Amino acid sequence: MANSIWTIEEFTCPGCGMKYTATREEHAEPHSGSFKCSICSGEVHTWSGNHHFFGWDAVKTKPRVFGRRWAGVEW
Numbered sequence: 820m821a822n823s824i825w826t827i828e829e830f831t832c833p834g835c836g837m838k839y840t841a842t843r844e845e846h847a848e849p850h851s852g853s854f855k856c857s858i859c860s861g862e863v864h865t866w867s868g869n870h871h872f873f874g875w876d877a878v879k880t881k882p883r884v885f886g887r888r889w890a891g892v893e894w
């Protein structure tokens with residue numbers, strides 16, 4: 820279909836704060852589903868309606884360093 824619309828949305832796990840992105844696809848018929856965090860098994864997002872989410876992916880964020888310089892890179 821020429822008029823299918825995909826948008827990428829970002830979600831944050833309420834349990835551990837892990838960030839995920841998912842692709843939202845609009846549909847003519849209702850869909851429902853849910854996604855659970857792969858780290859803490861918390862429910863990151865549930866949906867129902869004329870859209871669906873797929874392609875869940877964890878967002879890799881850089882670790883925060885408080886009051887330190889990047890003196891030594893350990894990896």
Ligand SMILES: [Zn+2]
Nearest residue numbers: 832835856859
């Ligand atoms: Zn989590």
